Amino acid sequence: MSKNTGLIAEKLRSERVGPVTFHVGHGECLAITGASGSGKSLLLRLVADLDPHTGTLILDGENSLSVAGHVWRQRVAYFPAEPGWWSENVSDHVPDTPQARALIKAVGLPERMLTAEIRGLSTGERQRLALVRGLLHGPQVLLLDEPTSALDPQSTSLVEDLIRRQKNDGRIIALVSHNAAQVERLADRRAILRDGRLEEVA
């Protein structure tokens, strides 16, 4: 796979993480594992340009510095394990469109959820809804932080199917997961974050 396409992080570094260098190609899933507190979430946040950092981020040849922050984050979407909500109505986050309905169905949520209030949803429903919300912006890169941590096996399987379809459609995926079986099912490559450094494992 060409190194000129895909996502490149070079000497990415913040106070607590790095320097980290890696490449993930289109249609590829890199799993990032490591002990609790090793900085996996912080690393994903750096890649989404959410926190101050040094080093270089390049997506399909374009440096993050040449793109407005909000545009970079539409292309490079961070999905936290505990998503944030800036408005109480689901409809303010997820518009009622055919694409949204298809995604809602794909993750096993009922369509009536489109008119629900966030505070009435379970943790697992919110987690899946946040995935739908982010995918509607059409990101090229999905930074998934424990994407099924709040889900039962059936919902986990649906979300994994959706991730696999995203991968087959050419999306670039970085997956943080403590679930070794999930990493086995989804990842093409694995890396461990240790002492702030990312080490690729065979």
Ligand SMILES: Nc1ncnc2c1ncn2[C@@H]1O[C@H](COP(=O)(O)OP(=O)(O)OP(=O)(O)O)[C@@H](O)[C@H]1O
């Ligand atoms: N906003 C912050 N300010 C200061 N320290 C932070 C902040 N966020 C995280 N940390 C610290 O940085 C370290 C790495 O946190 P991070 O959430 O990235 O770990 P993680 O590898 O994702 O852990 P887990 O597997 O438990 O989710 C932790 O020691 C955490 O306490």
